[in-house]
Amino acid sequence: MARHLLLPVVMLVLSPIPGAFQDSALSPTQEEPEDLDCGRFEPSTRIVGGSDAQPGTWPWQVSLHHGGGHICGGSLIAPSWVLSAAHCFMTNGTLEPAAEWSVLLGVHSQDGPLDGAHTRAVAAIVVPVNYSQVELGADLALLHLASPASLGPAVRPVCLPRASHRFVHGTACWATGWGDVQEADPLPLPWVLQEVELRLLGEATCQCLYSQPGPFNLTLQILPGMLCAGYPEGRRDTCQGDSGGPLVCEEGGRWFQAGITSFGFGCGRRNRPGVFTAVATYEAWIREQVMGSEPGPAFPTQPQKPQSDPQEPRENCTIALPECGKAPRPGAWPWEAQVMVPGSRPCHGALVSESWVLAPASCFLHPSSSDSPPRDLDAWRVLLPSRPRAERVARLVQHENASWEDASDLALLQLRTPVNLSAAPRPVCLPHPEHYFLPGSRCRLARWGRGEPALGPGALLEAELLGGWWCHCLYGRQGAAVPLPGDPPHALCPAYQEEEEAGSCWNDSRWSLLCQEEGTWFLAGIRDFPSDCLRPRAFFPVQTHGPWISHVTRGAYLEDQLTWDWGPDGEETETQTCPPYTQHGVPVAAAVSILTPRICHCLYQGILPPGTLCVLYAEGQENRCEMTSAPPLLCQTTEGSWVLVGMAVQGSRELFAAIGPEEAWISQTVGEAHFLPSSGSPHWPTGGSNLCPPELAKASGSPRAVHFLLLLTLLIQS
Ligand code: ARG
Secondary structure, rough: HHHHHHHHHHHHHHHOOHHHHHHHOOOOOOOOOOOOOEEEEEOOOHHHOOOEOOOOOOEEEEEEEEEEHHHHHHHEEEEEOOOOOOHEEEEEEEEEEHHHHEEEEEOEEEEOOOOOOOEEOOOOEEEEOOOOHHHHOOOOOEEEOOOOOOOOEOOOEOOOOOOOOOOOOOOOEEEOOOOEEEEOOOOOOEEEEEEEEEEEHHHHHHHHHHHOOOOOOOOOOOOOOOOEEOOOOOOOOOOOOOOOEEEEEEOOEEEEEEEEEOOOOOOOEEEEOOEEOOOEHHHHHHHHHHHOOOOOOOOOOOOOOOOOOOOOOOOOOOOOOOOOOOOOOOOOOOOOEEEOOOOOOOOEEEEEOOEEEEEEEEHHOOOOOOOOOOOOOHEEEEEEOOOOOOOOEEEEEEEEOOOOOOOOOEEEEOOOOOOOOOOOOOOEEEEOOOOOOOOOEEEEEEEEEOOOOOOOOOHHOOOOOOHHHHHHHOOOOOOOOOOOOOOOOOOEEEOEEEEEEEEOOOOOOEEEEEEEOOOOEEEEEEEEEEOOOOOOOOOEEOOHHHHHHHHHHHOOOOOOOOOOOOOOOHHHHHHHOOOOOOOEEOEEEEEEEEOOHHHHHHOOOOOOOOOOEEEEEOOOOOHHHOOOOOEEEEEEOOOOOEEEEEEEOOOOOOOEEEHHHHHHHHHHHOOOOOOOOOOOOOOOOOOOOOOOOOHHHHHHOHHHHOOOOOEEEEEOOO
16 A cells, blocks of 8 residues: 555655745755755655654655664765664674665665665764763764765655754654564564654653653663653654664754654653654764765754743653553442353453453354354444443454463454543553562452353452462472563462352352552453362463553553562572472472361361361372371461471371460470461461351362462471
8 A cells, every 4th residue: 555655755755845945044055065955844644643654754764774684773864874873783882894784765665675765885883982872872873875875755864953953842753663563563564664753852851751660670861962752651652673763853844853763661651751862962973973075964054943942941740640450449340341242141351442352262262163253243242331332343353372272362352443531441451571460469350251250249359469489389380480570470379368258159250360559450360270169269461461462452551560569689589499399209298278177177077176277289289299107287487487287197188187286285395396476377267157168068078179278388208
């Protein structure tokens, strides 16, 4: 589509420039050679908000190739000179050889034959001597072309601002490039040059935004010579691969290059606008490098000095707050979406943007008819809170691993018309891959997929996240290293505060895990691991799917984590291995949970002597214990000490005699035995129903049907 537009645009460009430009104060003056007409404004229609550029719109944009591919952008400032970013050419503090680089000019789509484009070799690359790293500024470079570019409608230089040039804050300017369209999401074929409208931000505003605490303890000092452009709310930005490219602002019918794309934190994130090299600051340096080259770059005088001093007295710092994840009260989820597919029960999912709903793919997959879902989307409807009518569905995109991997049981449904976001419907926040939900985070469950609702008030059940170590050792990849905070976890484990309600059955209910940070809810996990008639105890993390979701939706609300704990680093790293349960094939330990007395009583039909502890082995650990002698039951306190809690009842792997009641006798006999005050045995709330849940009564003799209530570790010494 882009290509057949080429002809009319080229003709337009060749037509005489409207007279209005001629009498403006900026027609090439004596100081600039006649033939170097820079930054000419070519009327064209543009799509707002990060979209394909029209061919010929940005004739100074060049693509810098290295090793056969596009690496960075640049701008043509004179027939033999290209302006770009220093960091594009530096590896480990040294400048890469100019001969390895080539410059593509007049290119629009980088796919297939580059019609009308031409290439130039690079004779030299110059970088300011004081450049060291992007965060310290001076991120600019000049490339001297081996031979001059051939100027034409699609290849023209941009105007450079003088040091005295003042760009007014709030001005809408444009950034262009072939960089990623989202974090870690490359521009798709046919690699058409992208443009995005960005607003210039004042230094104080930018500094204020970057001073907002963020997940990586980042502090960025905006230095002189840097310029920010973007929006506090993010969502429009440059990204990896755009570096070196221009940020241009139109003044009096000419385009001036205000900035060079330099860096940012992530791309399009809230309160993290793009940082550019302020070109005006480097007028003298640029002039010095290009001295003697004819024609050189054009530095037209500023058409009209801004009325007000752009260095506004004090810019108010309006930081953007998350737009997602706000709920009036727990359980009233404004993102709750019900997908209605004719002939089947409603499927619960979550609204993740104006146009997209995330739901389990298993709702739409037919196990019988291979894996092709029914595509008669016309009859599908989506119910969202506070919407007068059901939404219609335009598209269903399944995760590629959806049909064989529970952790990827996801599908995205695109609504035919985007909904207006308000208090409701409002999307849930999604975590970035590096999100670290702190142990102890407050979480709740929300309906997910097509299961029957649990009998209990499941959505109001409060849970706290367990530490990653326990969760990993119990449900994660045994043997694999425990993920460090910041690495995507293999599982998320909620620990419930209330006891299991008699009669409530979680069987066949499907849930997602919502976790709260600073009053904002994140969809943290999906689908409990297959369990019996029990509370969901481990969830697949959603964060690993963040890139897929943003790739498909191009606008889902991925949000930085809002609470973090810089804490002492060591704490988490000390316990990076699961309890050793095998040594030369001999089992030495297994992770177990101690069951509540009521469940223990129900399971063993009241045959146990008082003070007996029942345990449940973690999944996959039941067969590890070959007991030759009575193993001790050890529990770790929150301070890390191990406490002897029980001794195995002979002949059983699940029953232990509690040590606690024997304290007096042990103290008398052993004298120096060390007892921890009241933490030696677990405490359970007493009272409540004495009835056994029917499933447990049925499951008598099979304690594996019972849910984990507390996670403890048993070390079996062989
Ligand atoms: N440094 C990146 C590059 O080499 C440009 C990053 C711009 N990032 C941003 N969030 N504005 O392409």
